[in-house]
Amino acid sequence: MIKIKKYYAHYNHEDGMYYVDKSYPQKRNKKDYHKKDKCCGGINNEININVNSDRGNGDDQENVRRSAFAATANREQALTNAAGKVNTFGDEEFDLNNEYDPATSTFIPRQSGIYSITAGVNLEPTNLNASYVGAIIIRVNGGNTLVDEENMTGFGSGTVDVSGLVQLQAGDRVEVFALMTTPGVVTTTTDTRFQAARVS
Known part of the structure; x- marks a missing residue:
């Protein structure tokens, strides 16, 4: 199933860009864990990221x-x-x-x-x-x-x-x-x- 998770962007005053941490659950190298990506600022500096979940409906506690x-x-x-x-x-x-x-x-x-x-x-x-x-x-x-x-x-x-x-x-x-x-x-x-x- 598709999960919608909320992550927060951080504004950099030096270059006027918003950045989001690569902390969402996708496979990555350890050296990339704390790197940041440029992104566009949304309302209240929030962005939504789609993440594929491998838990399945049977173990979903929300159900x-x-x-x-x-x-x-x-x-x-x-x-x-x-x-x-x-x-x-x-x-x-x-x-x-x-x-x-x-x-x-x-x-x-x-x-x-x-x-x-x-x-x-x-x-x-x-x-x-x-x-x-x-x-x-x-x-x-x-x-x-x-x-x-x-x-x-x-x-x-x-x-x-x-x-x-x-x-x-x-x-x-x-x-x-x-x-x-x-x-x-x-x-x-x-x-x-x-x-x-x-x-x-």
Whole structure:
């Protein structure tokens, strides 16, 4: 395909000519890399140069849609000492590529790549004076991928969160699980959140 790239010309006061660096991606000798060519000055000293690209359409990142979503909790959810899926991320803030389902709190990417994934849950024990452990797990296709836990000692409510870079394949199921070692709930504070974005 043909790429249109923008390069800037530099004005030489001594001879009244505009020059452009030979920095555009064409084969050249190393000794010619920093040489300059005369050119005509365009608007704002800009010139456009056509460069043949050998990347092909398949690897052109411009043809890949951006992927990112963010959601927070819209209701409380009871937890026990057995890891349960957190289904309360129903308040969708945005979803650029229609990959997140707020009804099931599940993210399914349409494109393979490296994703930055973050999730957090604010936990509140039934007995606010109880000491307990809270854990959060991000699972991909049912397997634990990112895990963190916190010891809560008489703190009442507390937040545990986890984040990391994960390589996902198109169609993978990404879900959040959590547990408490004492009865309690996932609250609806802004700390209870689930978000991801493709970074590569």
